[in-house]
Amino acid sequence: MPTYNLTQIAQHNTVTSCWVIIRNKVYDVTDFLFDHPGGPQVIMGLAGRDATAAYVPIHPFDALDKHIAPEKHLGDLDQASILELRQAKKVQAKTRDELRVEEALKNRPPLSRIINVQDMEETAKKLLPYKALAYYASAADDSITHIENARAFSRFFFHPRVMRSVSGCDTSSTILGYKTSIPVYISGSALARLGHPLGEVNFTRGAYKAGIIQMVSTNASLSYGQIAAARCSSDQPLFFQLYKHKNDTTAAKRIQEIEALGYNAIFLTVDTLVPSNREMDTRAPHYLEDFENQGTKRKSDSKDDQEEVDILGTAGGLIINNDNDMTWERTIPWMRSVTRLPIIIKGVQCVADAVLAAEAGCDGIVLSNHGGRQLDYSLPPLEVLYKLHEEHPEVFKKTEVYIDGGIRRGTDVLKALCLGAKAVGLGRAFLYAQSAYGETGVVHLVRILQREIRFGMHSLGVRSIDQLSPEMVERVDWQPALPAKL
């Protein structure tokens, strides 16, 4: 392999010849610039330089092999340059945000102090790098749907039953026939390594130890193979969340890859065709610039004269190739023609589409609005579940129905199950748990939910999940006081 030094590489810093260094290897990415999902400007900001720090947390290990032709893997950085980069890193002053994170990590409470999902979220929010926090916490427009997803649970009250035998209460259930210790799964969410160096593998190992199932995002920050290889036993189930690529051949290749790796089901996300407006995420670079320059003059904004507002943030680039032309008639039969895995539609946001999904023969439906991250004012999934149960109870016989969005308590899980859901997904809560405590945080979060679910089951007078039923909850038409969690 040829070697290059920093001076040689620095000369290739234009759109006509753009080289970057990643993990001490040199790549010519000129031909890829305009295919980069995050846009060419992101790469151009690092042209001719070491891009490792920016690249590594958000790209799976195999991304370069998948997207850059082998002849564009030019060679290695020479030894003198490697030492020079290492030295430069040592003397580089830490940013204010890095110092803040270091301090927060030192003061992180012991896991035993985390007694509910909210505690986990608050702890993680203090120690996440700001860029990660902005990506994880952001929601669409004014965050109305994000807030209401959680608030909807407060409109449903229980009819507890007493004098029923509940000893030996069992919180376990199944999802698509796979056993789970509680009716909760880790919903696929992108870029876990923004929050913790081990990223999605924390979910894999934590899920196994706690006996639940992980759904892996198309935009995971580890490769699908690395995650599959981290399974603690060969029969540990893994679900895959699919963003269908607009090119059917590329999409089929992705499906074949995960099928060969032994993934057990495909959750096709249908609510994310184009990037949405997530302002916390969009503002993150400006927030960070101001934070780093506190007390000093702000850098001039060379983008002031740009006509279009750039709303992509971290999220935008991830979905730029999604298929915008999916339909029930075309896409579901196409999926069936390329895979034998169960197909679940994730992102159904109204009763009419839930009915269509069941008619299309899907193996499951997730009532979800992407955690309030896509269309603001999409109804809370719990309300859609309630309406579905009232208006089309037959759907629950045809297919498994899950919901996600705003679930923070064992009682939230129980309410959804009483209304017919087979299980519920949690997105942010698991991202926060793994960011703050890695794999043990994931296990701890499941234990918290399990304790709360078991307590709720005792109070409802049931000893198994299948005894939960609609008469156990009532929807009130007044809005109770805001729960503390909001």
Ligand code: FMN
């Ligand atoms: N859903 C997907 O289908 N694919 C994704 O790649 C994806 N990435 C996400 C990244 C983040 C940071 C978050 C917060 C959510 C993401 N979601 C994604 C949505 C989740 O799967 C889930 O629907 C949502 O988080 C549930 O809401 P909750 O965070 O209130 O639990």
